[in-house]
Amino acid sequence: MKESLDPGCSCGCDNHGNKEPVSGLQSTGVSIMLKMDYTQAGCGIEPKNTFADYEKPGYILSSFVEDFILSDTGLVPKVKTKMDKSDIKATIMVRSGIGRNNYKVAPGLYCVGNPDKTSEVMITANFKLTFDHLRRELENINAWILVLDTRGVNVWCAAGKGTFSTKELVKRIKLCSLEKVVDHKRVIVPQLGATGVAAKTVKRESGFRVVYGPVRAKDIPAFLGNNRKADKKMRMVTFTFIERLILTPVELNTILKPALITSVVLIFLSGFGPGIFSFSSAFGRGMVSVLALIVGIISGAVITPTLLPYIPFKEFAAKGIISGAVFAALLFLLISSAIYGVAAFISLFLFIVAISSYLSMNFTGATPFTSPSGVEKEMKRFIPVQVIALVISTGLWIYSAF
Amino acid sequence: MEDIRYLDDVSSLVLNQDKCIGCGLCTEVCPHNVFELRQGKSTIIDFNACMECGACVNNCPSNALEVSPGVG
Numbered sequence: 001m002k003e004s005l006d007p008g009c010s011c012g013c014d015n016h017g018n019k020e021p022v023s024g025l026q027s028t029g030v031s032i033m034l035k036m037d038y039t040q041a042g043c044g045i046e047p048k049n050t051f052a053d054y055e056k057p058g059y060i061l062s063s064f065v066e067d068f069i070l071s072d073t074g075l076v077p078k079v080k081t082k083m084d085k086s087d088i089k090a091t092i093m094v095r096s097g098i099g100r101n102n103y104k105v106a107p108g109l110y111c112v113g114n115p116d117k118t119s120e121v122m123i124t125a126n127f128k129l130t131f132d133h134l135r136r137e138l139e140n141i142n143a144w145i146l147v148l149d150t151r152g153v154n155v156w157c158a159a160g161k162g163t164f165s166t167k168e169l170v171k172r173i174k175l176c177s178l179e180k181v182v183d184h185k186r187v188i189v190p191q192l193g194a195t196g197v198a199a200k201t202v203k204r205e206s207g208f209r210v211v212y213g214p215v216r217a218k219d220i221p222a223f224l225g226n227n228r229k230a231d232k233k234m235r236m237v238t239f240t241f242i243e244r245l246i247l248t249p250v251e252l253n254t255i256l257k258p259a260l261i262t263s264v265v266l267i268f269l270s271g272f273g274p275g276i277f278s279f280s281s282a283f284g285r286g287m288v289s290v291l292a293l294i295v296g297i298i299s300g301a302v303i304t305p306t307l308l309p310y311i312p313f314k315e316f317a318a319k320g321i322i323s324g325a326v327f328a329a330l331l332f333l334l335i336s337s338a339i340y341g342v343a344a345f346i347s348l349f350l351f352i353v354a355i356s357s358y359l360s361m362n363f364t365g366a367t368p369f370t371s372p373s374g375v376e377k378e379m380k381r382f383i384p385v386q387v388i389a390l391v392i393s394t395g396l397w398i399y400s401a402f
Numbered sequence: 403m404e405d406i407r408y409l410d411d412v413s414s415l416v417l418n419q420d421k422c423i424g425c426g427l428c429t430e431v432c433p434h435n436v437f438e439l440r441q442g443k444s445t446i447i448d449f450n451a452c453m454e455c456g457a458c459v460n461n462c463p464s465n466a467l468e469v470s471p472g473v474g
Contacts, residue, residue: 160455194431194457212430230430237433239406309406369434371454372471374409 062105063087064135069111072180076111081139087132094129095246097253103128104152109176113142117183120224122213123169124190125150125158137217141224144181148172156368159196166201173206188213188228191235237368244305247366251301255359259297263290269394273401281401288338289348289397292331296352299327300359305366316370317382320360324353340400347396354389357382413452414470419443421466428458428467 051061054068054075063086067078083091094100107126111119112135121144124134131147138145148168150158158164173179173187189197191212199210214223214234223230266289271282303323304311311319328349332339339345361382364370415436424442429435434451437444437458444466454471 156455159457191431192433192457194461195455196460198460199427200461200463215433232435235430235433236435314407314409369406369451369453370408371413371452373414373454374412377409377412 064105064132065110069114071109071111072117073109073177076109076144076181079110079112079135079145081112081135081137083132083136091129091132095249097250100250102152105131105147107147107149107172109178109181110145110147111143112138112145113140115142115144117181119143119182120228121146121178121182121187122220123148123187123193125153125155125164125193127152127154127158130154133217134220137220141221146172146176146178146187155190156192156195159193162196164193164196166196166198166205169197169202169210170205173208178206178208185209186211190217191215191230192237239308239368241306244308248302248305251305251359251363251366252297255297255301259293262293266290266293269397270401272398284338285401288335289351291335292328292348292352293355295327295331296324296355297359299323299352300356301363303327304356304360305363308367315361315378315382316364317357317361317378317386320357321353323360324356325349327356328352343396343400347393347400350389350393350396354386354393357389358386407450408453410450413449413454414468415446415449415452415454415458416468417444417446418466418468419445421464423464423466425463427461427463431457431461433457 054061062077063084064079065077066080068075069078070076090099090103094103104126105128119142122134122138123146124130126147126149131145134145148158148164149172150163150168153161153163155164169187169189178187179185185208187202187208187210189199189210189212192215194212197210199212202208202210211228212230213220213228214230215237216234219230219234223234267282267286270285270289271277271279273281300320300323304316304319307323308319311322313319313322331348331352332345339348361375361378364375364378417437422443424439424444426439426444428444429437429439433455434448434453436446436448436452438447439445452469454469456469456471459467459469
């Protein structure tokens with residue numbers, strides 16, 4: 001994973017201004033040459049690597065850094081507001097659930113544009129997807145970005161888990177000597193960070209006043225333009241069709257491994273019959289049961305999440321029963337000739353419904369509106385139902401082979 | 403968000419209006435517009451939208467709010 005250049009300290013925000021003065025630095029353009037003695041460069045070759053002076057053994061310069069500017073605490077990486085191909089590729093991977101747990105940027109101070117001592121300080125998490133969301137909305141804005149160490153987790157989840165916290169914010173403000181970077185005493189914290197941040201404590205311990213910005217980074221320009229006031233719409237979370245859809249690949253990815261194990265068990269179970277165990281039966285009936293599993297997974301992990309508001313009932317588990325029942329019926333229409341006997345039909349139906357209901361319930365953890373108390377209530381009611389359905393289904397499946 | 407609602411009457415949110423100093427910070431941090439300032443006091447206007455995220459509790463300067471979610 002790429003790490004940002006970290007020339008001086010553990011907070012990733014440069015050398016705190018106590019080292020050699022830097023001369024000849026331009027805040028724009030790419031021809032930044034520092035303290036380099038070309039008379040000793042030799043061979044008469046013009047150096048081409050414009051970032052050569054920022055390179056350090058053991059570090060890789062982040063591709064999203066386009067320049068470095070000089071603040072009163074030293075050099076601060078200036079980040080691009082446009083996404084590179086590599087950013088987009090990585091985003092697709094992470095959205096599919098690949099490498100999602102280690103997609104980070106180094107915590108510390110960054111900037112966009114050409115900020116000065118009056119510029120705003122935007123606080124964010126060090127999940128690279130979060131960081132990208134922020135920087136691409138800051139085109140034509142001069143601002144500082146203070147990245148907290150949230151262990152690569154987004155703002156809201158990290159706030160709930162205690163890493164996007166009052167303690168971390170205060171610590172990072174001090175580590176980066178933010179009082180030397182800006183004249184004002186104000187930081188803009190994303191609203192969803194409020195779950196982990198107590199504004200009054202931050203003020204008391206760091207001197208900086210927390211101003212809560214909008215929920216979504218895309219509203220930041222409007223928020224800043226409106227004298228740092230967010231309107232009601234900017235303050236409310238949404239859960240649109242696209243927002244729900246984009247979560248489903250990760251849901252599927254997490255289910256993949258248990259699904260494979262379940263498939264093996266299903267094929268094994270399907271082999272039992274009059275001749276104790278039959279391989280042809282394990283294959284034939286096994287395929288039907290695995291197909292049912294796939295249908296249950298699609299119903300619970302894709303259909304319920306995407307069609308959430310259109311499926312009746314408020315309990316996710318109940319929504320999953322509805323979508324599971326519909327999809328079981330569709331499957332039966334397609335492959336009824338491969339299923340023998342009423343017991344087998346009932347078994348497969350219960351199986352699909354149980355899987356769909358469980359996975360739908362599981363999706364409560366990914367939504368921005370379900371209360372833990374509600375989820376607890378729902379689980380107490382529906383887990384027994386799902387387990388009973390599964391037990392009856394298994395019994396009937398073995399019975400139906402005889 | 404008005405079109406997607408979760409279970410009613412489950413939230414553990416409690417507002418003690420006597421302690422409220424009317425700063426309005428809860429109306430700012432709540433992602434579901436649960437609060438509104440009325441006559442200088444915070445008022446719960448949409449109890450069932452509460453998802454117990456704790457943002458209001460965390461930021462209330464006068465400890466007028468409480469929430470105690472289960473383990474979820």
